[in-house]
Amino acid sequence: MERALIISLKVLAIDIPLLALLGGGIGWLLARRDFRGRELASLLVQLPIILPPSVLGLYLLFALGQINFFREAGFLFAFPAAVLGALLPSLPIMIQASRAAFAGVDRELEEAALTLGRRPWEVFLRVTLPLARRTLLVGLALSSARALGDFGVTLMVAGNIPGRTQTLPLYIYGQVESLNFARAHMAALLLVGVGIASLCLVHRLESGAHERLA
Amino acid sequence: MERALIISLKVLAIDIPLLALLGGGIGWLLARRDFRGRELASLLVQLPIILPPSVLGLYLLFALGQINFFREAGFLFAFPAAVLGALLPSLPIMIQASRAAFAGVDRELEEAALTLGRRPWEVFLRVTLPLARRTLLVGLALSSARALGDFGVTLMVAGNIPGRTQTLPLYIYGQVESLNFARAHMAALLLVGVGIASLCLVHRLESGAHERLA
Amino acid sequence: MNALLDAHINELIGDFHLDVSLRLGREIGVLFGPSGSGKSITLRCLAGLRNVRFGLIALSGRVLLDSDAGICEPPHRRKMGLLFQNLALFPHLTALENVLFGCESTGKRRAKSIAREWLARVRLESLENRYPSQLSGGQRQRVALARALANEPEMLMLDEPFSALDGPLRRNLRRELRKLHTETGVPILYVTHQVEDICALGDKVFFIEKGKLTGSNRISDLIRGRGRVDLWKMMGWGNVFQGDVRFCNEGFPSFHWASGDLALKDVSGPGPAIAFVRPDRVRFLDPRMPVDSELSRNTFSGKVEEVLLDGGVLRLHVRTPRGHWQIEQRETGSHSEVFRQGDEVHFAIPPGAIELIFLEEMKGEENLGSSIVEVRA
Amino acid sequence: MNALLDAHINELIGDFHLDVSLRLGREIGVLFGPSGSGKSITLRCLAGLRNVRFGLIALSGRVLLDSDAGICEPPHRRKMGLLFQNLALFPHLTALENVLFGCESTGKRRAKSIAREWLARVRLESLENRYPSQLSGGQRQRVALARALANEPEMLMLDEPFSALDGPLRRNLRRELRKLHTETGVPILYVTHQVEDICALGDKVFFIEKGKLTGSNRISDLIRGRGRVDLWKMMGWGNVFQGDVRFCNEGFPSFHWASGDLALKDVSGPGPAIAFVRPDRVRFLDPRMPVDSELSRNTFSGKVEEVLLDGGVLRLHVRTPRGHWQIEQRETGSHSEVFRQGDEVHFAIPPGAIELIFLEEMKGEENLGSSIVEVRA
Amino acid sequence: HAEVFAAAASLQPVMEKISQEFEREKGIRMDAVFAASGQLAKQIEMGAPYDLFLSADEKWARYLEKKGKLEKVRPVAECPLVLWWESAEDPSLDLVKDKRIRVAIADPEVAPYGALAKEYLEKIGEYENLNNEERLIIAGDVLKAGLAAKSGGAGAAYIPLSIAKKLEGSWTKVPMPPQRLFGGIVKDRDALAALVFYDYLLSPPAAELFREAGFEPVQD
Numbered sequence A, B: 001m002e003r004a005l006i007i008s009l010k011v012l013a014i015d016i017p018l019l020a021l022l023g024g025g026i027g028w029l030l031a032r033r034d035f036r037g038r039e040l041a042s043l044l045v046q047l048p049i050i051l052p053p054s055v056l057g058l059y060l061l062f063a064l065g066q067i068n069f070f071r072e073a074g075f076l077f078a079f080p081a082a083v084l085g086a087l088l089p090s091l092p093i094m095i096q097a098s099r100a101a102f103a104g105v106d107r108e109l110e111e112a113a114l115t116l117g118r119r120p121w122e123v124f125l126r127v128t129l130p131l132a133r134r135t136l137l138v139g140l141a142l143s144s145a146r147a148l149g150d151f152g153v154t155l156m157v158a159g160n161i162p163g164r165t166q167t168l169p170l171y172i173y174g175q176v177e178s179l180n181f182a183r184a185h186m187a188a189l190l191l192v193g194v195g196i197a198s199l200c201l202v203h204r205l206e207s208g209a210h211e212r213l214a
Numbered sequence C, D: 001m002n003a004l005l006d007a008h009i010n011e012l013i014g015d016f017h018l019d020v021s022l023r024l025g026r027e028i029g030v031l032f033g034p035s036g037s038g039k040s041i042t043l044r045c046l047a048g049l050r051n052v053r054f055g056l057i058a059l060s061g062r063v064l065l066d067s068d069a070g071i072c073e074p075p076h077r078r079k080m081g082l083l084f085q086n087l088a089l090f091p092h093l094t095a096l097e098n099v100l101f102g103c104e105s106t107g108k109r110r111a112k113s114i115a116r117e118w119l120a121r122v123r124l125e126s127l128e129n130r131y132p133s134q135l136s137g138g139q140r141q142r143v144a145l146a147r148a149l150a151n152e153p154e155m156l157m158l159d160e161p162f163s164a165l166d167g168p169l170r171r172n173l174r175r176e177l178r179k180l181h182t183e184t185g186v187p188i189l190y191v192t193h194q195v196e197d198i199c200a201l202g203d204k205v206f207f208i209e210k211g212k213l214t215g216s217n218r219i220s221d222l223i224r225g226r227g228r229v230d231l232w233k234m235m236g237w238g239n240v241f242q243g244d245v246r247f248c249n250e251g252f253p254s255f256h257w258a259s260g261d262l263a264l265k266d267v268s269g270p271g272p273a274i275a276f277v278r279p280d281r282v283r284f285l286d287p288r289m290p291v292d293s294e295l296s297r298n299t300f301s302g303k304v305e306e307v308l309l310d311g312g313v314l315r316l317h318v319r320t321p322r323g324h325w326q327i328e329q330r331e332t333g334s335h336s337e338v339f340r341q342g343d344e345v346h347f348a349i350p351p352g353a354i355e356l357i358f359l360e361e362m363k364g365e366e367n368l369g370s371s372i373v374e375v376r377a
Numbered sequence E: 001h002a003e004v005f006a007a008a009a010s011l012q013p014v015m016e017k018i019s020q021e022f023e024r025e026k027g028i029r030m031d032a033v034f035a036a037s038g039q040l041a042k043q044i045e046m047g048a049p050y051d052l053f054l055s056a057d058e059k060w061a062r063y064l065e066k067k068g069k070l071e072k073v074r075p076v077a078e079c080p081l082v083l084w085w086e087s088a089e090d091p092s093l094d095l096v097k098d099k100r101i102r103v104a105i106a107d108p109e110v111a112p113y114g115a116l117a118k119e120y121l122e123k124i125g126e127y128e129n130l131n132n133e134e135r136l137i138i139a140g141d142v143l144k145a146g147l148a149a150k151s152g153g154a155g156a157a158y159i160p161l162s163i164a165k166k167l168e169g170s171w172t173k174v175p176m177p178p179q180r181l182f183g184g185i186v187k188d189r190d191a192l193a194a195l196v197f198y199d200y201l202l203s204p205p206a207a208e209l210f211r212e213a214g215f216e217p218v219q220d
């Protein structure tokens, strides 16, 4: 169980920043940039949530299996695949949340910051981001919870190799399959504990955010 | 495949309103009411997303099995269980989205509507709801996509009974397992089609919403 | 006249303490006070948007709030319209829909014609389909005004309704407001910083400072010069000093205050008093000419801090070692000099121009505290 | 003096067409115009927050925009500070942090003392840790003002910076603004509806109507009465009519306009002209007394629409069959009557009080269009 | 890394025991991966690093063999189908005729025991009735069928003996031929330990453990 926990935590440690960067970034693009095919892109990024994880996992498996590079690099059925397996189905949640978050930021505040001589990236860091923070964090919490709990995709592309790709949810699955309910409950509790701890963390960050004025 | 499609659509037809009402309602409570244990409640409602669907399904199965009423009513392994199975893991997404949506509505606008003599529910329908609409719809889209794609929980509590509880994702699973890849792809395509159609619908509703002023 | 609105509010917001009592009949009342004095919060309390610690509010006999009896009507049943200082326009509704929102109860068709009429009255007829984000600042303010007025509440509260509007538009809208008031007779309470608005629109003015009511007066009395002169000062006009009247050893009366003294003429007696000098009674001196003996003790030299030209009147603010003085001059006269900021000027106060109010005379023109009791009976 | 700011803007917003040219030296310019005339949008274009279709903007020799040459500096490099009409305070920062945001580049410690100093200058020293949502309307406006001023841009644009402030505070802040301007010499462009602000603060005023510049003038000229009198009208003061001067069959000159005519005295010639009558030159008549023969053709009767008391001046707006008239009277004189809204009044215009500007004389005081060319060179 | 065998999830308890025993006896450690047979098969097809494959049925082993990924395919053990319920006394095979009882089977499309149960029910002429009366519960796999009955969602379930033994309760054998589980060596992996382990599955100690778990070793 400890090994599974550690792997789950390692997956989270990589996926949370990835979710924040990728999900936040794509959400920002969708909210703020007007490019051709934006609506199409916005639909496509939501596909992973429609497909059941096992189906998604299957397609992903075949897709990655076709690509020589991934095959050679031993990407599949190894830790990187576990990272990817947890990331993919949770990304749409983060993308949508960050899109809503950025769309909700009052442009005039950004403009005000620009006229005060701040460069665009400073404006982003010091105005846009803090104002979007609340919704961004909600999205991050939800999507990392989803990543933590992922089962189907990970099982398919990373396998269920103890000590290498067996995350907590996969461990629980194994325990249930062998009808070791006691251990399964323990592991589930642990999982929920980790989940709640990370939600609490996010919540603390969130409560610092101040309400916006009218 | 048609039968599975129809069941999936029926599940959606029931779950989308439920998601809107329950998820919207709970989100509203969390955003706007100050009650004891609010933070606890807000954590609890997120549990279903942390637990892998099959584990969630397992707990749900035993929980419902304990309750005589559900047992007698033949609730498990029947259509209602499919509805519940799809609802439960998608509800947290809707709850969080609606919480963010309602928290983002400027109170002063609601106050203005009150001073114009509108009753609270009118204010809710005509001011709060339209202003929260954008984020609410994003949440509804995501959560109903999740409901449409649910596999683990449904399989656990509703089984995979063709014509009764076999939804599209379960059908796909069956086809893959019986090596009918062609049919599985078809069904997956169909699933994605339904998903995109509903996202488009939501998107059309959403784009009607107007940006807020500073 | 029996008061339509009778309100007493006692509330704490952070470290800001609000304690205000207002009575208003079928009149237009003006809430006047410096920035941050509690005007907007007063309106919010009246409208029921803030729970008041202690208070009593009655409107046309209905008790809307009685904190002792535990009565507190919710805002939507108070029938008190409020124009918010930051407008609170519904961003998802067009100008017309915003106005309609307030007056729909009268049936769709009729409501629409009322709303259109109000939009026309605020000169926005051509912009009815614009969203608030597509309007200029003043246009938004007018939409908010139309929305509040079209609602036909039993009392109307306007928080700086004209602050973003130009002179002619203000004049028009003041007229519309007056007309509405004459037609409906609802009490109107409005907040402004402009002295102009007070005179043009109000029947009664409430002065508020640091959360406390510091005075109230009929405006007609103010116009006829019968009000307490220190109220002029509150409105930002005139020279007012608090000090006391003494008789010096030679028996000549003079007025002494923190930063100086002035010779007086024909005074009833010594004692603490307020001295008021109208800016237009101040006389400029030519430094090269000898000074009239009557004025000799009352001459001042100072620096011009601000020159304002208000229509035909030149208004100077002058800082001297003996306080800050306002001086007014018709700028028509051929001898009228041109003053510039920073100029050194010399002026004198004729003793006959000094009006004195002895502090004993100043017993509250309107007894505000006691009015609360009547409502309870 | 060489212009520091030289701007020509041509832009379309929906069906609103903006076409404005401005030149400004080390001065304070006032942008004056009715609600919806395009003032705020002009500032946004100058600040670079809006892409302008055609335009040329140069500030102290730097070309910020040249739509022909494809030059367009982004807003953060224009060094043009802008105080937004709806403030745009950062809701997640305290008052102090908001001000700091604009002046951090000078090092943490120093920035903090600058920010504190500015908060003190706008009289908010005690509220530095409040969030915008915890401030009153006027307090918010002052935070926004402090933020814009502390930033020390190369040009400062203020969109109705004082609209929510009371008289004394306005006066103080105008003084601070003047001081800042004297110290730094940056051009300031500010938008206002208050005539008072124009006189007290501006060096130059730009009149704008329906997106077009309709005039510009040095304010000192206005104060000395040397400006075009129709500008007075734009500022909401005086009686201005456009018509033409004719000689009747008896040879007496008279002025004819849409709704009536007036007898004149000593006129140079006939032709299209503007007639301007100062409100304080209008004379009230006692209906029981015979009218002076000189005045007989120029008598009017009308209804008082509005009575304003502005310090010592009584200002009436009177509607007559021959147009709408402004009348001013000192209210000190013992004979001064009390007028009320709705009263019937009689008055006359002495022919000598009618100033005429023949339209041929009115060739642009400042040639605005040509200034553009110089910058290109 | 140790060599890896991949086995159907339903074999997890018994295979864990056998691999422990194997390690104790031979000093060779094998890592185990458990998942649905179909999933494992597809992973092996895509090059998963598994050396030995134990499928719950013949289908997936043959699938890989046909794709040229698996060799030495042969049955390893077999397990009979039983009717299981929670009560203390053994269920009667006529239980399914009781209109109040819902019975669970594994998905006939997916799980061989599901197909076997369906075949049996059709043979005794009850399948249509059960289905029409909505008393038939088709769960995902044999374990889920068992859990359906254990949770109370169904009255009884047709499941393999190996599952029944672990669920406690009581059972009656169904008169149908037992279902076989198949194994095979993944090609081109030079996995010596896996070969040894594969043979070990047929050894007496392993047979004993299989029997304990409700399987019968197959020798042919």
Ligand SMILES: Nc1ncnc2c1ncn2[C@@H]1O[C@H](COP(=O)(O)OP(=O)(O)OP(=O)(O)O)[C@@H](O)[C@H]1O
Residues within 6 Å of the ligand: C133, C134, C135, C136, C137, C138, C139, C164, D013, D014, D015, D016, D033, D034, D035, D036, D037, D038, D039, D040, D041, D042, D085
């Ligand atoms: N998005 C838009 N679409 C169409 N017209 C617009 C839009 N935004 C502004 N306008 C119009 O442009 C004109 C100028 O607006 P601007 O805000 O510059 O006016 P302003 O002079 O600042 O007025 P105010 O004194 O009322 O603030 C207004 O008539 C307004 O209705």
Ligand SMILES: Nc1ncnc2c1ncn2[C@@H]1O[C@H](COP(=O)(O)OP(=O)(O)OP(=O)(O)O)[C@@H](O)[C@H]1O
Residues within 6 Å of the ligand: C013, C014, C015, C016, C033, C034, C035, C036, C037, C038, C039, C040, C041, C042, C085, D133, D134, D135, D136, D137, D138, D139, D164
């Ligand atoms: N949330 C709050 N916490 C603490 N103090 C507050 C809060 N909100 C308002 N105040 C203070 O209450 C006082 C009164 O505010 P109010 O908005 O009523 O002023 P106002 O008279 O309307 O001023 P203005 O003319 O500037 O709009 C102000 O000094 C303000 O700082």
Ligand SMILES: [Mg+2]
Residues within 6 Å of the ligand: C039, C040, C041, C085, C159, D136, D137, D138
């Ligand atoms: Mg206020």
Ligand SMILES: [Mg+2]
Residues within 6 Å of the ligand: C136, C137, C138, D039, D040, D041, D085, D159
């Ligand atoms: Mg504007």
